Amino acid sequence: DAGLAPLVDVAARRLDVADLVAAAKWGTGKPIEDPVREQQILDSVAERSVAMGIEPEAARRIFRDQIEAGKLVQRGLFARWAVRPGDVPAHRPDLVKDVRPLLDRITGELLADLKETRDARRAPSCRAELVKAVERVEAARRPDALHRAGLLRAVPSIC
Numbered sequence: 001d002a003g004l005a006p007l008v009d010v011a012a013r014r015l016d017v018a019d020l021v022a023a024a025k026w027g028t029g030k031p032i033e034d035p036v037r038e039q040q041i042l043d044s045v046a047e048r049s050v051a052m053g054i055e056p057e058a059a060r061r062i063f064r065d066q067i068e069a070g071k072l073v074q075r076g077l078f079a080r081w082a083v084r085p086g087d088v089p090a091h092r093p094d095l096v097k098d099v100r101p102l103l104d105r106i107t108g109e110l111l112a113d114l115k116e117t118r119d120a121r122r123a124p125s126c127r128a129e130l131v132k133a134v135e136r137v138e139a140a141r142r143p144d145a146l147h148r149a150g151l152l153r154a155v156p157s158i159c
């Protein structure tokens with residue numbers, strides 16, 4: 001039984017997309033934070049949760065944390081690129097055409113995993129299972145310090 005690992009893995013993949021979000025925004029004057037887009041995501045998540053039989057408030061909390069974690073990674077990358085311009089990605093992806101569709105696809109995967117893990121998320125063992133899942137995902141993906149920090153920011157609301 002993979003437990004919560006598939007869910008945590010999706011969270012980690014969402015944080016990799018944050019690199020593309022940052023690359024799309026760097027040097028454009030576009031702010032890291034877009035509250036209108038965030039609200040659209042959270043409202044859509046709540047609506048789809050109801051349709052899927054997922055508790056909408058739990059889904060909202062979990063997606064709120066995914067978004068906060070993504071901004072943490074974006075800010076970390078902006079700080080890194082400010083001191084090491086050589087690390088700025090050579091290619092700037094288009095946020096609306098290229099990057100947000102990736103996030104939208106991950107939203108669907110995350111919702112499916114939330115449905116799948118309903119009982120595990122409510123169980124008293126959730127925290128322990130979460131620790132194991134994070135360890136498993138980190139062992140497989142070997143995130144750098146910034147993406148580890150992001151992942152730790154992303155997961156607490158799962159339980």
Ligand SMILES: C=C(O[C@@H]1C=C(C(=O)O)C=C[C@H]1O)C(=O)O
Nearest residue numbers: 021032033034035037038067070
């Ligand atoms: C990803 C973006 O940047 C921020 C993070 C978001 C997210 O993680 O979904 C949404 C809006 C922005 O606050 C974006 O603008 O699309």
